[in-house]
Amino acid sequence: MTQNASVLDLRVRRTRMLLRNALIELTVEQGFAAVTVQQITERAMVNRATFYRHYTDKYDLVMSNVRELVDELGPYEEPYGPPALRHLLEHIVEHAKFYRIILGKDGMAPFSAHIRSYVEQHLRMRLEAMTYDPARMRVPLDLCISFMANAMLGTITWWLEHDLPYTAEQMALWLPQLNVHGLSYGLGTDIHHI
Amino acid sequence: MTQNASVLDLRVRRTRMLLRNALIELTVEQGFAAVTVQQITERAMVNRATFYRHYTDKYDLVMSNVRELVDELGPYEEPYGPPALRHLLEHIVEHAKFYRIILGKDGMAPFSAHIRSYVEQHLRMRLEAMTYDPARMRVPLDLCISFMANAMLGTITWWLEHDLPYTAEQMALWLPQLNVHGLSYGLGTDIHHI
DNA sequence: AACATTATGCTACACGATGTTGCTTATGAG
DNA sequence: CTCATAAGCAACATCGTGTAGCATAATGTT
Numbered sequence A, B: 001m002t003q004n005a006s007v008l009d010l011r012v013r014r015t016r017m018l019l020r021n022a023l024i025e026l027t028v029e030q031g032f033a034a035v036t037v038q039q040i041t042e043r044a045m046v047n048r049a050t051f052y053r054h055y056t057d058k059y060d061l062v063m064s065n066v067r068e069l070v071d072e073l074g075p076y077e078e079p080y081g082p083p084a085l086r087h088l089l090e091h092i093v094e095h096a097k098f099y100r101i102i103l104g105k106d107g108m109a110p111f112s113a114h115i116r117s118y119v120e121q122h123l124r125m126r127l128e129a130m131t132y133d134p135a136r137m138r139v140p141l142d143l144c145i146s147f148m149a150n151a152m153l154g155t156i157t158w159w160l161e162h163d164l165p166y167t168a169e170q171m172a173l174w175l176p177q178l179n180v181h182g183l184s185y186g187l188g189t190d191i192h193h194i
Numbered sequence C: 001a002a003c004a005t006t007a008t009g010c011t012a013c014a015c016g017a018t019g020t021t022g023c024t025t026a027t028g029a030g
Numbered sequence D: 001c002t003c004a005t006a007a008g009c010a011a012c013a014t015c016g017t018g019t020a021g022c023a024t025a026a027t028g029t030t
Helices: A010-030 A037-044 A048-054 A058-073 A082-094 A096-103 A109-128 A141-161 A168-181 A183-187 B010-030 B037-044 B048-054 B058-073 B082-094 B096-103 B109-128 B141-161 B168-181 B183-187
Strands: none
Touching: A010 A037, A010 A048, A010 A058, A010 A096, A037 A048, A037 A058, A058 A082, A058 A096, A058 A109, A082 A096, A082 A141, A082 A168, A096 A109, A096 A141, A109 A141, A109 B109, A141 A168, A141 B141, A141 B168, A141 B183, A168 A183, A168 B141, A168 B183, A183 B141, A183 B168, B010 B037, B010 B048, B010 B058, B010 B096, B037 B048, B037 B058, B058 B082, B058 B096, B058 B109, B082 B096, B082 B141, B082 B168, B096 B109, B096 B141, B109 B141, B141 B168, B168 B183
């Protein structure tokens, strides 16, 4: 558990890798709620006691991996828009199996909240750097941020659950446009109500 | 359990009401994952065996109530826009405690998926009734629907978790406008990128 | 290559929650 | 009032959890 060196013991990394993979497999098969620690350790071929030396329960195992992934994403880069979004999308594609579990139908809100928080901070930073007239605002800023973050993450989730029918490049183009110009952009027709 | 009459036995309705209320209380206190059937029945002052005569487990209890609420919403009305949305928002306000649990931080995706599906079908029906040029579309329709449904439900969830800082009327105005015209409407300024 | 460190395996245990069953009680519906 | 049935009650087997102590094997270090 304790480790001064920057690299963890090989056995530790192997055990955690095996546990993560077992969790993913079992969650795909049965849904997260039905998965037990026993099953995870059996599938991972790791003693059950060893599981508890690393994690307190299955939620801890998931959350630990979520944090790891988000850290891997790095801090919020200054220039937003398609480039930064593509970086996020490609990262999600790379770890599609895991993100699908976290965000998808069977997901748990606490986990996805951690990722949404990342996107929200990204958006907030970008909006605050923009030049717009506060007096002309029609909708509270916080609500706008929530709207956009949920739209993006929800759509990305839909994208994952439909086995990535579009490229990360397409998504990185469409999502900001829908955010900024709404359904009018999507339909290519100026509409006034829905 | 079985009931031919349109109205259920008073005892049945009372038991289910007590169980639902106990579930809400305990979930607020501890989070849904930590709640046990034992706790629910103790709090509800109902015998544990009685719980199993109504529901298979705590998930069934929640899902049963979700279905009940969505049925209560009724079928999709023809004229959409602010009026129908207000109907939905007021219904959510009326059952705010429960919706907050379902949709909120501690929520489970399977439950909110049921509600999102309702919104998606609503949007799809409305879009299909609209007149727009399919040749001019820039973004696939399914993606647009997912985008809007997630934006709306996510923002409504944010609204619930912040203790309803705006009126249902305001929300019913803002959400469709953000959907149709995007952040440009929210900021009141024409922007081109984010 | 030998050593010290420590992660893991193994076994056993107490505890609590889960479903289920058969029987009794009492409460609501007609 | 009478009957149907929902709910209470008690007991039981089963399973997953979390912990502990000790033995073993793998790892990193010199």
